[in-house]
Structures are given as C-alpha cells and as structure tokens.
Amino acid sequence: xxxxxxxxxxxxxxxxxxxxxxxxxxxxxxxxxxxxxxxxxxxxxxxxxxxxxxxxxxxxxxxxxxxxxxxxxxxxxxxxxxxxxxxxxxxxxxxxxxxxxxxxxxxxxxxxxxxxxxxxxxxxxxxxxxxxxxxxxxxxxxxxxxxxxxxxxxxxxxxxxxxxxxxxxxxxxxxxxxxxxxxxxxxxxxxxxxxxxx
Ligand SMILES: CC(C)(COP(=O)(O)OP(=O)(O)OC[C@H]1O[C@@H](n2cnc3c(N)ncnc32)[C@H](O)[C@@H]1OP(=O)(O)O)[C@@H](O)C(=O)NCCC(=O)NCCS
Numbered sequence: 363x364x365x366x367x368x369x370x371x372x373x374x375x376x377x378x379x380x381x382x383x384x385x386x387x388x389x390x391x392x393x394x395x396x397x398x399x400x401x402x403x404x405x406x407x408x409x410x411x412x413x414x415x416x417x418x419x420x421x422x423x424x425x426x427x428x429x430x431x432x433x434x435x436x437x438x439x440x441x442x443x444x445x446x447x448x449x450x451x452x453x454x455x456x457x458x459x460x461x462x463x464x465x466x467x468x469x470x471x472x473x474x475x476x477x478x479x480x481x482x483x484x485x486x487x488x489x490x491x492x493x494x495x496x497x498x499x500x501x502x503x504x505x506x507x508x509x510x511x512x513x514x515x516x517x518x519x520x521x522x523x524x525x526x527x528x529x530x531x532x533x534x535x536x537x538x539x540x541x542x543x544x545x546x547x548x549x550x551x552x553x554x555x556x557x558x559x560x
Contacts, residue, residue, distance in 0.1 A: 372467070374432035375440060375501045381493050384486060385445045389427040389453060393443055394420060396450035397427070400478040409515040410476065413540055427453065436460045436468065444477070444490040451486050452477030454494050459508075469505040471498050475521070482517070488524045495525055499557050506553050512537070513548040522550035526560050 378387035389397075400406050401423065404414040415423060430441030433456070440456040454475045458468035473494065477487045498504055511518045513532060522529070527550035535544035 372432065372434045372502065375497055377442075379442075379493050379497060381489050383446055384451075384490055384493070386442045386454070386490055386493055387445065388431045389424075389441050389443045391424060391428055393427075393450055393453075394424045396478075397424065397443075397453060400452075401476065403479065406476065406479060409512040409518065427455075430455065433458055433468070442490070442494060444486060446481070446486060449481075450478075451481035452490065454490055456494060456498050467503045469503065471502065471504050471507050473498075473507055473509045475518070487521055491521060491525055495552065495557065499554055504554060506551060507557075508549060508551045511548050511550070513546050519548060519550075525552065526556065527552045528556075 378385050380386075398415060398417075398420045401412075401415040401420060407414045412419065412423070426439070427441040430439040433440050436458045438458055442454045443450050444452045444454060452475060455473070457472045457474070459470050459472045460466070460468055473491065475487055475491055495507060498507055507527070508530075509518070509522050509527060511522070513519065519529075529548060530551045531547075531549040533547045533549070536547050537545040539545045
C-alpha cells in the first residue's frame with residue numbers, strides 16, 4: 363500500500379508583531395474598506411498582478427487575505443495588515459513558492475506589499491517588510507526569500523534594496539501585461555545566510 367505523503371502542518375506565526383511605529387497583524391474582513399480604498403486605485407495596482415479592484419475583485423482578494431494566517435505548503439500565504447496609530451496603512455504577503463511537492467517543509471518564500479499612497483514616503487513599507495523578513499526566517503525553515511517585480515516599479519525596487527535583497531535577474535518580456543504588451547521582470551533575492559550575517 364502506498365504511503366501518502368503529507369506536509370507537516372506548521373504552527374501559526376506569533377502575531378501580532380510590533381515595530382517602532384507599526385503593529386503587524388492578520389487581516390480581518392472589516393479591513394476591506396481600508397484595503398479597498400487603495401486597491402481600487404489604478405496607480406497603486408499599475409504593477410500588481412491584478413487590476414484596480416471593483417467590489418467583486420475586492421471580495422475575492424479579501425477572502426484570500428483573511429484566510430492567509432498559517433501557511434504550511436506551497437501556494438499558501440501569510441497576509442499581514444500594517445497598522446499605524448490604529449490606521450491600516452498597507453498590507454504584506456509571504457507566499458511559499460517551492461517547486462517540489464507538498465511533502466517537505468517550505469524552503470522558498472516570495473514577498474509582496476501594497477501600501478496606501480497617502481502613507482507613502484515615510485518608511486512604513488520598509489519597516490513592515492523588515493519585520494516580515496525577520497519573521498519569515500525565524501519562524502519558518504526558509505532558505506530563500508525573493509520578490510518579483512516590474513523593473514519600472516522603482517519604489518518597490520528601492521524597497522527590496524533597503525531590505526538587503528540582491529538584484530539577481532532581469533528577465534525579458536516574460537509577463538503578459540494587462541495592456542496587451544509583454545513586461546520584463548526583476549528578481550530580487552535574500553538567502554538565509556545573508557539575512558543572518560546582516
Ligand atoms: C512599493 C511601495 C510599498 C513602496 O512604498 P514607499 O512609500 O516608497 O516605501 P516606504 O514606506 O518604505 O518609504 C520609503 C521612502 O520613504 C523615505 N523615508 C522617509 N522616512 C523614512 C524612514 N523613517 N525609514 C525609511 N524610509 C523613510 C525613504 O527615503 C523612501 O523614499 P525614496 O524611495 O524616495 O528613497 C509602494 O510604492 C506601493 O504600495 N506601490 C503600489 C503597490 C506595488 O507596486 N507593490 C509592489 C508590487 S511588486
């Protein structure tokens with residue numbers, strides 16, 4: 363009889379996290395108004411894999427974010443709200459992206475972030491992402507964190523660099539953009555040993 367391989371269920375991360383100016387907590391359904399306010403802005407979603415969200419799109423995104431509390435296997439996410447003085451200023455995501463099966467603990471995580479433009483330029487995204495990177499490497503057995511972005515997304519590229527991520531690759535015209543053109547992708551990476559020695 364074949365033995366069925368199942369991934370170990372990883373414990374939920376210790377949340378909320380507190381940084382100098384932010385609380386990072388899981389996302390709840392009532393965050394929909396705040397998240398919808400910036401995710402319905404085409405300027406904000408210009409380089410995101412989804413268009414400016416209408417009510418239906420927001421409902422789908424909220425369902426995924428609210429469910430993202432305790433990832434264990436590839437494809438699952440941890441989604442966090444970044445809250446400053448009681449106001450949700452942005453959201454972040456860690457997604458396991460290992461290409462092998464689901465029988466091993468995750469080794470690779472992809473980071474993503476979306477912040478409200480009215481709270482930009484104050485270092486909130488950097489502060490929140492640093493805390494998420496630390497959580498990712500302390501709570502999970504990850505070997506590597508990466509981020510993929512449109513190289514024209516300079517604010518996101520600067521954020522990767524502030525996190526100590528290395529610009530590893532620029533792939534050409536590998537992403538079918540919503541406007542019918544092909545976009546390039548920039549890949550940034552951070553290995554556990556680089557994080558540990560920083
Ligand atoms: C990517 C994104 C989160 C970056 O936001 P941001 O406001 O530039 O990032 P931060 O909140 O970390 O702020 C950093 C800026 O504030 C400045 N700053 C001010 N006070 C600061 C502080 N205490 N600490 C760090 N930076 C500070 C920095 O100098 C930096 O400015 P610069 O990039 O002009 O040099 C934001 O542009 C966004 O949400 N974009 C839309 C969604 C998106 O494209 N997501 C990424 C998809 S891959």
